[in-house]
Amino acid sequence: MNLLFAWRYFKSKKSTNAINIIAWVSVAAIVVGTAALIVVLSVFNGFEDLVKSLYATFYTDLKVMPVSGKTILLKPGQLSRIKAIPGVASFSLVMEEKALMQNGDLQTIVYLKGVDSNYGKVTTVPAAVKVGNFETGSADRPFAVFGAGVENALGFWSDRQIEPLTVYLPKRGAGLNVADPLQSLSADNIYSSGTFAIQQDFDNKYVITNLGFLQRMLNLAPDEYGGLEISLTKGADEEDIQEELVQFLGPNYKVLTRYEQNQGLYSIMQIEKWVIYGVLSLILVVAAFTMIGSLTMLVLEKQKDIQVLKALGASNNKVRSIFLSEGFLLATLGGLVGTLLALVIGWAQVQFKLVPLQGGTFVIDHYPVKFLLKDFLLVLGTVAFVAFIASWFPSRKASLQPIELKS
Incomplete structure (x- = not known):
């Protein structure tokens, strides 16, 4: 039921067109953030595997x-x-x-x-x-x-x-x-x-x-x-x-x-990976701000709907859940499209070597890519967490709306 409300709110025409624009901007930011995180982590995986294989030659x-x-x-x-x-x-x-x-x-x-x-x-x-x-x-x-x-x-x-x-x-x-x-x-x-x-x-x-x-x-x-x-x-x-x-x-x-x-080498590689993950997660933070703006404007847009729902017996938790679902819907759309985009980019890099390594002195001539399930779960979990934080404040504001229906 919550998702049904969320979906109708998402696709319905708003009185102010800026609400739709900001919603799609937040989805686009999540797409870019998700794809960037998965692609970069996968490239790190590729380099890590390459370095390990080279060290396995000697050690x-x-x-x-x-x-x-x-x-x-x-x-x-x-x-x-x-x-x-x-x-x-x-x-x-x-x-x-x-x-x-x-x-x-x-x-x-x-x-x-x-x-x-x-x-x-x-x-x-x-x-x-x-x-x-x-x-x-x-x-x-x-x-x-x-x-x-x-x-x-x-x-x-x-x-x-x-x-x-x-x-x-x-x-x-x-x-x-x-x-x-x-x-x-x-x-x-x-x-x-x-x-x-x-x-x-x-x-x-x-x-x-x-x-x-x-x-x-x-x-x-x-x-x-x-x-x-x-x-x-x-x-x-x-x-x-x-x-x-x-x-x-x-x-x-x-x-x-x-x-x-080679504990020092492997530790540094892991630290570098987590630092890059933290830096690229800032893209999702930007998406969170746009999502907060979008949901806040949606709450203002749907004030009458909120009051009707409360008059029909909906609790504060129910109203909060509806707008939380709206945030998760935006995150899900962005996360899935971003994941698909990352898979396409990674596949194209492996097949066609779109981004070469400069210098010609390395053992390979292009950036390696290796997808790991744990990276997908980590990124999608991060997207879900950011969506929850971004949705919480507007949804809480919606749930506290008083009933002001006039006879």
Whole structure:
């Protein structure tokens, strides 16, 4: 019954044409706000998925690291026990250390990462090699795969470099020799085998070589590593396996999920998304003001109808509900049309790449879009909340109208 009254009030001709105009303006504002929120949140979802996929190339499902210090001890028995845990697909032993790479007069600081032969089973970094091959050599004759940014900084082509590059690593346990800093470093030659390109965070700082070389250069024990990177089988319960590893390895080890390895990045992405949501919600606030104006003018227009309804026995709550329904009707029309518009825009962007990414240096050439049901529910819930707040004051004013019928 309330919706019937609301619909008749909405479509009926008003004595003042401005009421109809303001009503349609409020609907249009809700359409724009709803569509903008859904489209922008969906673009953020697309970028979030893209970034996660890029980071998934380099970071594994789980990683075992020391609670303090740079290295952990893992005996063959411990590794066998970890391999036997249900849900563990494979693992790779790694070591990572800052190093100085030099090519003639050019030099740069890099993160030199030593990996074992299983590294290709836990990450897809080998598939990201764009030039040359993923070859890390041996402890005595090391080869390295360079990030594209590192290769550029050192001014060479990895598949054409005949002469080795020089790598400097800190000597373990050696303090800084102020008089001759090079005495605190170990130096050796390393050959280039290829170049990988994932994204700038990795391309500009990482060089990958074999684990044995780093163990030799850093004077590590045979069972001493920087970490253990683990890949899980599809459908495995990540949290259960993480908890089992923590209980098995003890307090000197920490086990991090992919999210925990990049917690800062993911947190910033979520904060950015909520900030954009808050800013774009201001469009709905503008719609709320126009809706208040429209409903207030409608209440003035329908004063006689209100008095008749009250004379027939309608309570204040009933009258208030009628005008609340009018507000929700405006919001529903705007919300549904805005949702449909957002779907059309998103589909067109995916199919025809209407809005390209400028610069040509990113891994994709257009803004990605990914629709999520929770975003639709959030936006439509926001629209309903704004409609309720905007409708409450005019509807309350209508419900308090006194009966002034004259005989």
